[in-house]
Amino acid sequence: MKNDIKNVLIVGVGGQGVLLASEVLSETAMLVGLDIKKSEVHGMSQRGGVVTSHVKFGTKVYSPIIPYGQADIIVSFEQAEALRSIEWLKKNGLIATSRTRLVPPIASSGKFFYPDDPIAELKTKVSRVIALDADKIALELGNPRLVNILLLGVISGELGFDSTIWNDAIKKRVKPKFVDINLLAFAKGQELAKKSNTVSA
Amino acid sequence: MKNFLSGNEAVARGALEAGIKLAAAYPGTPSTEILENIADKFPSIYSQWSPNEKVAFEVGIGASLGGARTLVTMKHVGLNVAADPFMTFAYTGVGGGFVIVSADDPEMHSSQNEQDNRFYAKFAQIPFLEPSDSQESKDFVKLACEISEQFDTPVMLRMTTRISHSKGIVLEGEPIEPPAEGFKRDMNKYVMIPSNARKRHVVVAERLEKLQKYSEETELNFVEDNGSNIGIITGGIAYQYAKDNLPEVDYLKIGFGFPLPLNKIRKFVKSHKTTLIIEELEPYYEEQIKAAGINIDGKKYFSNLGELSPYKVALGLKEAGIIDQVTMAEFEPEQLFPRPPVLCPGCPHRAPFMALKKLKVPVTGDIGCYTLAVLPPLNIMDTCICMGASIGNAIGMEKVNPDENGTAAVIGDSTFLHSGITGLLDAVYNKSNITVVILDNRITAMTGGQHNPATGQTLMGEKTKEVNLIELCKALGVESVHEVDPYDYQATLDVLKTELKKPGPSVVITNKPCVLMPKRVMDKPYEVILDECNGCSACFRIGCPAISTSKELTKRNRPKAIIDPLLCTGCSVCAQICKPEAIVLVSEPAVVGK
Incomplete structure (x- = not known):
């Protein structure tokens, strides 16, 4: 029973839309009829801290937290945060990350340093990495805030849910006036994933 | 109807279904969203922010004595503020059902301590209910109201951050309309002068005996019999972490945590070869179980510091010899810069x-x-x-x-x-x-x-x-x-x-409002004229997230500053302290040809 559970970790920095992405993913799993739990800690996230959302679904889910080494997929909206999160990744798990670079004030203090190329480092450790200039693509689609749904499109093939169900979930969870552009971003993500040979589905 | 709700949203829904008439609170993580959801989704319930938890609690007492079902919510340390009315309301008993939500914060995600408020229920000699997921968070509000009225006592609903802020599927029920009883004057019961309070303390002791019996019988404390010779006594979120690791052993799940069902526990322990207690934070069950002469362990394997997790529970189970192996991280964690929360760009503080x-x-x-x-x-x-x-x-x-x-x-x-x-x-x-x-x-x-x-x-x-x-x-x-x-x-x-x-x-x-609320303040952003920046780093030291080091260096190899125009609110504080006057409004044309 334990084995049919899928674990997806979504990470980013306050304000990047981590929570909306995890809502859309949860809604999709719910429409499919699965049990779901989702966990994140609020409070400090609005002040530039790391935001991490754990989403788990399957026949029966107990704990809302993904244990280390057991995330099937990690979706990251910031490249250094992708690197920070690998402790959760399963062997052969997939990381899809934006190349977004958000350097916090503390890394300008001289005490800490933001790595030069977090994605290169990531690739030395993890075999299945998709890194995208998601900011740029989102901007081309018409809104910088589309990074989250774009990346959901990228990983959607891994989960095997029907595209129409994803679309229904987006319609349900995204504000009406942004639905169309988010559907577009999702489809763009799916298209980009097909071009990448890292995704198995 | 099925809905996907956080524990806090579920408590709000539970308040509606239980026929709560008044809800009062002072905001505090992780409890805040309960009242926000009540005000937002269920305006038929009168809800209010009070200036502090003590006042919220006292407003709640008034409403309960006025005959209405009442909810007050607070974070764990908020109950310290409200402890004065809390301790004595335990003596007077209630009018309409009275539920106190205490939302504890193990791990101190957003708090100054991680006190375990289960002890507060025991201290005041009142019952507490502890949910393990969103469904129970909703269901337990109504049950708590019923227990409160049946035993004439305030009842605590003890949440934790992980329950309050995790989401799960909730099957919703129909709201009920409890009869409005009105205020029944009873000075002996509600006026706690010493002569009355002495008599009420006797009532509290008698009530405790009845609650003890209830605790043994209620389905809130249930045995999950999977035919194993290993038994786990647990409650709250720890139940889920234990189930993740051991889906097929036997459980005694505690949903009604004070007074504990010690006879049921004794029987459960006797019928298992090995029994362990898994509880988050302090050895609350363990102390009472051991005091009753039942010698089983818990904190020997599971730390009383911080939150538990499936991983920490697995480590404890391995140490206790229940499991052989713990799944470890496949990839080494990265030692990276921290990303501490900071004052927002443009914060007036x-x-x-x-x-x-x-x-x-x-x-x-x-x-x-x-x-x-x-x-x-x-x-x-x-x-x-x-x-x-x-x-x-x-x-x-x-x-x-x-x-x-x-x-x-x-x-x-x-x-x-x-x-x-x-x-x-x-x-x-x-x-x-x-x-x-x-x-x-x-x-x-x-x-x-x-x-x-x-x-x-x-x-x-x-x-x-x-x-x-x-x-x-x-x-x-x-x-x-x-x-x-x-x-x-x-x-x-x-x-x-x-x-x-x-x-x-x-x-x-x-005298300036928050930059985020009630509306986001966004004026014209500032920028750094790189030719003028001498790399003095004064602007780095004010901790504004909009300012960072650029790739440009001064002759002495010091990084120059750069301002993110999407984050800058135009507050101008950095420009005021920039000695070479290198920080200017983006629209200022003086830059060209200088």
Whole structure:
């Protein structure tokens, strides 16, 4: 029973839309009829801290937290945060990350340093990495805030849910006036994933 | 109907279904969303923010005695503030069903301690219910109301951050309409003069015996028999972590946590070869189980520090010899820079802290966004204990250790109104030489922007009287009260310098709203003229997330500054302290050809 559970970790920095992405993913799993739990800690996230959302679904889910080494997929909206999160990744798990670079004030203090190329480092450790200039693509689609749904499109093939169900979930969870552009971003993500040979589905 | 709800949303839904008539609270992570959801989704329930938890609790008592089912919610440390009415309300008993939500914060995600409030229920000799997921969070509100009315006692619903903020599928029920009983005058029961209180204490003891029997019989404490010779006694979120690791052993799940079903526990332990207790934080079950002469272990394997997790539970189970292997991380964690929360770009609290840092005075602090000033690079806060403590702390410190530059206490508007007023009264009464800086942004910002008596709006969205802080401070007897624009760094520095040196108490109130709420402040951004930037790093040291190091270096290899135009709110504080005047409004054309 334990084995049919899928674990997806979504990470980013306050304000990047981590929570909306995890809502859309949860809604999709719910429409499919699965049990779901989702966990994140609020409070400090609005002040530039790391935001991490754990989403788990399957026949029966107990704990809302993904244990280390057991995330099937990690979706990251910031490249250094992708690197920070690998402790959760399963062997052969997939990381899809934006190349977004958000350097916090503390890394300008001289005490800490933001790595030069977090994605290169990531690739030395993890075999299945998709890194995208998601900011740029989102901007081309018409809104910088589309990074989250774009990346959901990228990983959607891994989960095997029907595209129409994803679309229904987006319609349900995204504000009406942004639905169309988010559907577009999702489809763009799916298209980009097909071009990448890292995704198995 | 099925819905995907957080524990807090589920409690709000439970309040509707239980026929709660009044809900009162002071915001506090992780409890805040309960009242927000009630106000937002179920306006048939009267809901209100009170200035603090004690008042919220007392308002709740009034409503319960008035015959209505009542909910009060608070974070764990909020119950310390409300402990006075809490302890005595346990004696009087209720009118309409009365539920106190205590939302504890193991791991201190957003708190100053991680006290385990299950002990509060035992301390007051009242029952508590503890849900393990969102479904139970909803269902237990109604059950708690029924237990409250059946046994004439307030009932605690004990949540934790992980239950409050995790989401799960909830099957919703139909709201009920409990009969309105009205207030029944009963002075012997409700007027706790010593002669009455002595009699009520007897009632509390008798009630406890009845609750003990109930605890043994209720399905809230159930055995999950999977035919195993291993038994786990657990409750709350720990139940889920245990099930993740051991889906097929036997469980005694505790949903009704005080008084404990000790006979049921004894029987469960006897019928298993090995029994373990898995509980988060303190050995609350374990102490009572051991005191009853049942010798089983818990804290020997599972730490009382911080949150448990599936991983920590697995480690404990391995140590106890229940499992052979723990799944470890496949990939080594990366040692990266931290990403601590910081004051927002354009936060009106920034310049007052820059000024205090410059003045090199002791700064007693308080609870709110501004506590972030303790972190680098500002590093200017010397104490943070509890709501309102800054003022008392400064008074004591100044009495024994007067600083020639003065002593400052820093407190926000919501915290001042919560429990700073009495501190300021003390400063006046006892002739203290402190300066109280009230960072007045007109909102309770740290918890996500709730209204308070300084906002001018109620939780249910009605316009109301805004407290006038200047007049309030003057009425308390403070003679020197000044208002200052916190975006004017020099003016802020000047007024603080003068006031700190003055004998007697003084108050400096900043007068700009939060940059995020009620509406986001976004003026024209500033930029750095790289040719003018000398890499002095002064702007890095004010801790603004919009400012970072650019790839451009000065001749002495120091990084020049760069401002992110999407984050900059145009507050101008960095430009005011930039000596080479390299920071200018983006629209200023002077850059070209200079």
